[in-house]
Amino acid sequence: MNSFNRRDVLRLGLLASASAALAGCGVPLTRVPEQLNALAVAAPGISTCAAWLAQPASSPIVMLAARPTRILVHHTASANTSDLSQAQAFSLARTIQQSHFSRGWIDTGQQFTVSRGGYVLEGRHRSLEAAQGGTGHVQGAHCDGQNDVAVGIENEGTYMTVSPPAGQYGALVSLCAWLCQQYGIPATELYGHRDFNATDCPGDVLYAKLPQLRSDVAARLGVQLRIWPTTRTGMTGERVRSAQRLLLAAGQTVSDDGSYGSGTASAVSAFQGGVGLTPDGLIGSATWERLIRTVRRGDSGPAVKAAQGQLAARGYAVTVDGAFGPATESAVKSFQTGKALTADGIVGPNTWLALES
Numbered sequence: 437m438n439s440f441n442r443r444d445v446l447r448l449g450l451l452a453s454a455s456a457a458l459a460g461c462g463v464p465l466t467r468v469p470e471q472l473n474a475l476a477v478a479a480p481g482i483s484t485c486a487a488w489l490a491q492p493a494s495s496p497i498v499m500l501a502a503r504p505t506r507i508l509v510h511h512t513a514s515a516n517t518s519d520l521s522q523a524q525a526f527s528l529a530r531t532i533q534q535s536h537f538s539r540g541w542i543d544t545g546q547q548f549t550v551s552r553g554g555y556v557l558e559g560r561h562r563s564l565e566a567a568q569g570g571t572g573h574v575q576g577a578h579c580d581g582q583n584d585v586a587v588g589i590e591n592e593g594t595y596m597t598v599s600p601p602a603g604q605y606g607a608l609v610s611l612c613a614w615l616c617q618q619y620g621i622p623a624t625e626l627y628g629h630r631d632f633n634a635t636d637c638p639g640d641v642l643y644a645k646l647p648q649l650r651s652d653v654a655a656r657l658g659v660q661l662r663i664w665p666t667t668r669t670g671m672t673g674e675r676v677r678s679a680q681r682l683l684l685a686a687g688q689t690v691s692d693d694g695s696y697g698s699g700t701a702s703a704v705s706a707f708q709g710g711v712g713l714t715p716d717g718l719i720g721s722a723t724w725e726r727l728i729r730t731v732r733r734g735d736s737g738p739a740v741k742a743a744q745g746q747l748a749a750r751g752y753a754v755t756v757d758g759a760f761g762p763a764t765e766s767a768v769k770s771f772q773t774g775k776a777l778t779a780d781g782i783v784g785p786n787t788w789l790a791l792e793s
């Protein structure tokens with residue numbers, strides 16, 4: 437773990453608790469003075485609402501004093517047009533705004549839009565101004581429960597079976613990197629709409645690209661982050677069972693049945709609340725970083741069982757008994773060698789990440 441990584445994790449905890457306390461209450465939050473990133477990211481060209489001839493919002497925009505803590509990726513679920521022009525991008529923005537007015541919203545729901553041609557547009561009025569300032573957040577209407585804390589980016593197209601065009605994906609990386617820089621959002625905190633609401637959005641293919649997006653954004657920012665697999669309600673399998681065992685090791689009450697239901701979500705929220713993270717019941721990178729604990733020969737308990745379960749699921753000859761003996765140590769060393777990790781037989785953060793990925 438390098439200094440950026442550690443600081444990001446610490447900062448995330450700080451921001452999450454601060455935003456939970458302050459979101460929407462009008463108390464100013466001073467900007468974190470240190471640079472999050474090692475590389476300065478230039479602002480991408482962003483067409484303002486005035487440029488694409490937006491109509492005025494029907495009510496005053498709500499500017500929240502706390503900065504957002506995550507970015508949510510959407511797809512517009514509109515046609516995968518081959519028209520990559522700026523005129524198409526502007527037309528799309530106007531169509532979205534009209535559609536959102538017709539839902540009774542005061543303005544476009546999302547803060548930003550990325551066209552298939554790679555044009556980046558302001559969505560809701562004042563979103564660009566807020567991001568340039570880096571301290572405030574325009575309350576949006578793009579994801580139930582997240583509108584006070586998340587910046588929404590709509591990507592033109594439908595990405596259930598195909599990928600976004602390279603130009604669009606590149607523009608998305610540039611926009612996310614700049615927003616992360618402006619707001620001090622760690623690159624790990626990029627999510628899909630489906631992580632929080634029951635929806636296909638942002639499409640199976642674009643959703644599957646989110647780990648790559650986090651990694652590409654981190655590279656643009658010049659930071660090295662451990663990027664963990666988002667684990668949440670509805671999922672099943674050894675990773676879920678492992679998380680449940682780590683929750684048990686942290687003193688939470690949960691069944692290690694490998695099925696992420698409401699009981700697991702409650703245990704995750706309780707754990708998050710206890711360590712100063714936003715209690716959203718979803719295990720993203722910040723939560724994984726707090727949940728894992730280093731285990732080695734001589735240790736025992738559910739965290740050892742979590743590591744043993746992952747090793748057994750990968751075909752290593754270990755007994756999943758929660759006792760870290762010579763056979764477990766030997767399996768860990770073999771696993772580490774196979775992953776080009778230091779073969780020390782200790783399950784620390786990088787070995788945990790390899791086990792859970």
Ligand SMILES: [Zn+2]
Nearest residue numbers: 510511629637
């Ligand atoms: Zn969406």
